[in-house]
Amino acid sequence: MFKEELNIAFESVRPSPELLDRVSAMMSEEAARKKPPLRMTAVKYAGIAAAVALAAGGTVMLFGSTDGGVKTAEAQLSASKSFAPDNSVSEQEMIQDIAEAAPAAEEAAPAAGEAAPAADEAAFAAEEVAPQAKEEAAEPEAPPAETQTTSAASTKEISDEAPSMKNTDAVDARIMSVEDSISEENEDFSDDRFEEADFAAAVAPNIDDYSGSAADADSLISITSINIFDTIPPELAALIDCNELNEWYGSFGENDGTIESYQNLYTFIKRFGISEETLRQALGDRLTEEQINALYSGTADDIRSAFGL
Amino acid sequence: MTELSLRTRESFDAVMRKYADMVYKLAYSRTGSTFDADDILQEVFLRYIRADKTYNDEEHRKAWLLRITVNCTKSYLTSAWNRHTDYNEPDGNIGADDPALKASETKNDVMNALMSLPEKYRTTIYLFYYEDMTVAQIAKTVGTSETNVKTRLSRGREMLKQKLEGVEFDV
Structure with a gap:
């Protein structure tokens, strides 16, 4: 039968172990460099943006709205970084700050949302007092008036200090243009996993999950998504014979969510009897004490907790 | 999860x-x-x-x-x-250090016959017989219609029959 003959003919057509190791190293390198874009629609996630500004030690100006909710928030990071022309911070740097402060933002977002109606009420009250304040103080920029016209005033303020950050729409447009360029690159295989509706569920939890964060010119806001626990680093894999390693990789069945059911640092250490000392020598600078302890003397829960799984 | x-x-x-x-x-x-x-x-x-x-x-x-x-x-x-x-001919590196391959003329015959087919027939035959893909899956993978895949399979088999005497196809 042709099928059997074809199978026999292709039996010996396979990549060399050296090639696999090379590709593996290349992938690890790429994974370490990889920073999937974190997509943020400023208007939709105004609460988060506002909380980020608070977390960064800045000020937040809430825009009043007819339904009592928060429509938009302009995050001003002037307290932590000056937007003065002689010490200006680029839009990208500002957004990087937001990325770094994102975990705090996540926690603070509900509070910001809850605080919004109160802010609206305060704004309304201030609005009522404003005429009186104007008369008494005869100051054109009385606080109530400023609050009432937050949109114009704050936009102007930010515009004066940081021309590239005139309003959230501009930021949003910039982010969307980056998204467009990314989706063009992956046009054939794009998917919906970063749909806005899934944003909080799909992306936000991972901000805490993975070690390290970074941003560069290619992605406005980004995080690394590879957990060291799930990737056997080349320096560790190099200690094991290629064939044994391949055999181990192929020995796993379906991942049922338990630590023992897939290829990770724990199963690797168990299978190949890697000692704590060897692990420290190979990965000491990349693992915390807590992680090493969890691997060698902790429970599955300890490991999950130590690696943020 | x-x-x-x-x-x-x-x-x-x-x-x-x-x-x-x-x-x-x-x-x-x-x-x-x-x-x-x-x-x-x-x-x-x-x-x-x-x-x-x-x-x-x-x-x-x-x-x-x-x-x-x-x-x-x-x-x-x-x-x-x-x-x-x-x-049209596979390079000499495949299985060069594999005694089993050297010993088997059949392997080389089938490999040579397959590799001598034009690329579109070769890929279709390979995906169908080696990867066990369906016509629909092959069509999607190579970006063509199912009719095209069927035609390529049929022509590919004919060409292989001419090159490999006595070869039998399951389908």
Whole structure:
């Protein structure tokens, strides 16, 4: 039968172990460099943006709205970084700050949302007092008036200090243009996993999950998504014979969510009897004490907790 | 556990080692060159890690990798250099150090016969008989119609019958 003959003919057509190791190293390198874009629609996630500004030690100006909710928030990071022309911070740097402060933002977002109606009420009250304040103080920029016209005033303020950050729409447009360029690159295989509706569920939890964060010119806001626990680093894999390693990789069945059911640092250490000392020598600078302890003397829960799984 | 976290649980490295054979063999069957297959393997898994896609299941992942491999080999086959290179004969590196292969004339016969087919027939035959893909799956992977795939299968079989005396096809 042709099928059997074809199978026999292709039996010996396979990549060399050296090639696999090379590709593996290349992938690890790429994974370490990889920073999937974190997509943020400023208007939709105004609460988060506002909380980020608070977390960064800045000020937040809430825009009043007819339904009592928060429509938009302009995050001003002037307290932590000056937007003065002689010490200006680029839009990208500002957004990087937001990325770094994102975990705090996540926690603070509900509070910001809850605080919004109160802010609206305060704004309304201030609005009522404003005429009186104007008369008494005869100051054109009385606080109530400023609050009432937050949109114009704050936009102007930010515009004066940081021309590239005139309003959230501009930021949003910039982010969307980056998204467009990314989706063009992956046009054939794009998917919906970063749909806005899934944003909080799909992306936000991972901000805490993975070690390290970074941003560069290619992605406005980004995080690394590879957990060291799930990737056997080349320096560790190099200690094991290629064939044994391949055999181990192929020995796993379906991942049922338990630590023992897939290829990770724990199963690797168990299978190949890697000692704590060897692990420290190979990965000491990349693992915390807590992680090493969890691997060698902790429970599955300890490991999950130590690696943020 | 969310789909996203499931995806991150899957080690990229583990996926590469699991599918490296499949990608390499398909790349070789299309290009007829181990050197090109080496390059294509690297390219495919770089694209894999860069795409960072979420897959519904293993079949989805496998289909995606096969499609990327076909796309990558297309680039190789249409490059200026390769347009002037004859891929009708497999290079001598395959199994050169494999005594079992040397001992088996059948292996070489089948391999040579397959590799002598035009690329589109070769790929279709390979995916159908080696990867056990259906006509519909092949059509999707290589980006053509099911009718085309059926025609290619039929013509490919005819050509192989002429080259391999007594060969029998299951389908």
